[in-house]
Amino acid sequence: MKPQLLKVPKGLQQSFSIRRDVVLYFYNRWHYHPEMELVHIEQGSGTQFVGDNIQHFQSGDLLLIGSNLPHYWRCDEKYFQGDSKLYAQATVLHFSAELFGEVFRNLPENKSINELLDKAKYGMKLSGPENHLVKSLLQNLLDQKEGNPVISLLQILETLAQSKDIKLLSNSHYQEEYDQYDTDRINQIYKYSLDNFQRKITIEEIAEVASISPHSFCRYFKSRSRKTYSQFLLELRIGHTCKLLIDGKLSVAQICYESGFNNFANFNKYFKIHTGKSPLQYQKGYRASPVLL
Numbered sequence: 649m650k651p652q653l654l655k656v657p658k659g660l661q662q663s664f665s666i667r668r669d670v671v672l673y674f675y676n677r678w679h680y681h682p683e684m685e686l687v688h689i690e691q692g693s694g695t696q697f698v699g700d701n702i703q704h705f706q707s708g709d710l711l712l713i714g715s716n717l718p719h720y721w722r723c724d725e726k727y728f729q730g731d732s733k734l735y736a737q738a739t740v741l742h743f744s745a746e747l748f749g750e751v752f753r754n755l756p757e758n759k760s761i762n763e764l765l766d767k768a769k770y771g772m773k774l775s776g777p778e779n780h781l782v783k784s785l786l787q788n789l790l791d792q793k794e795g796n797p798v799i800s801l802l803q804i805l806e807t808l809a810q811s812k813d814i815k816l817l818s819n820s821h822y823q824e825e826y827d828q829y830d831t832d833r834i835n836q837i838y839k840y841s842l843d844n845f846q847r848k849i850t851i852e853e854i855a856e857v858a859s860i861s862p863h864s865f866c867r868y869f870k871s872r873s874r875k876t877y878s879q880f881l882l883e884l885r886i887g888h889t890c891k892l893l894i895d896g897k898l899s900v901a902q903i904c905y906e907s908g909f910n911n912f913a914n915f916n917k918y919f920k921i922h923t924g925k926s927p928l929q930y931q932k933g934y935r936a937s938p939v940l941l
Contacts, residue, residue, distance in 0.1 A: 664743035664801060666790055673723035674736050677835055683742040684768060685713040686804070688783050692736035694723040695842065695887050698771035699818025700874050702883040704891045710779050712808065714769035715745050717818065722842055724891070739786050743801060760809035761802075767816060776813030820874060833858050834872070845884045846908040851877065885909060886922045893931040900927045 664683075674692060689709040696705040697720040698713060705721065713719050723736055745765050753762045774782070782804055789800045840857045841849065854877060855865035869877050889907040892898055898906060909915035919927050 663747055663798065666741045668739050668790060670735055670737045672735060673727040674721040676720065676722045678718055678720040678838060680716050680718040682715050684715055684745055686741040687711050688739045688786055690737040690739060692723055693891065694721060696721050699820055701771065701817040702887055704887045710774045710782060712768045712772045712774060714771060717769060717771055720838065739790060741786065761805050764805060764809040771817035773815045773817060774808060774811050776811050778807050778811040782807050841881065841884060845881055846906065849881065882918060886919060889919060889927065893927055894934050896931065
């Protein structure tokens with residue numbers, strides 16, 4: 649994809665930035681920036697895109713996004729209904745991977761931090777007991793009025809580096825440079841797909857959204873997303889299935905059709921291929937696992 653370059657603001661006397669966003673819904677455009685990003689989703693749910701990875705996000709998630717790795721958070725539809733009592737909230741930390749310098753990063757004492765920052769180019773979802781401490785440290789950094797905040801940042805990175813429960817997200821690390829030529833086109837494709845994936849979308853239909861021919865669209869989309877449009881839609885549907893299974897309000901049969909699958913056998917087959925579990929196994933496994941807030 650050709651995402652939008654986002655310029656991350658910093659204070660006049662700060663080498664990195666931290667903020668808390670409390671918004672109706674998160675910034676829902678495919679974008680990237682040279683700064684690394686550590687984000688704690690405090691409140692919100694929806695679909696996240698990190699590089700070529702698509703999955704459901706929810707409250708309590710903690711992610712580390714590498715430099716120039718495109719990403720996109722799209723909140724669930726309920727966040728767009730204008731309900732003042734429903735909001736999305738996240739603490740977001742941006743910092744440069746070059747902040748500490750090559751010599752400092754390569755010190756033997758910093759081996760684990762260096763490895764963490766290197767893996768982050770693929771995007772990482774971090775779980776496990778360290779999450780509670782990291783989230784507390786983020787809050788402390790957000791509130792910090794005295795002392796050296798760079799030391800606080802190092803403490804956060806060291807805690808993350810000790811985590812044993814890290815999942816790499818993207819299969820590619822997207823280090824190439826981007827231009828802005830087709831940012832709007834990509835975001836139109838994403839928005840239309842997210843709004844309509846629960847029904848059949850033909851190539852002719854989505855090609856019209858992109859204002860190119862169907863044949864050109866197939867080549868265009870695969871060259872930028874590194875997957876076919878059919879694969880992309882399948883991953884959107886699987887992500888939505890995961891959300892509905894977690895919600896637990898519908899039967900598996902209802903979820904099948906609510907997620908855009910018209911064949912129950914194919915639904916089970918593709919879900920197991922993507923998650924390694926049947927829908928019921930996924931649901932039971934989630935309920936057995938505590939949510940780390």
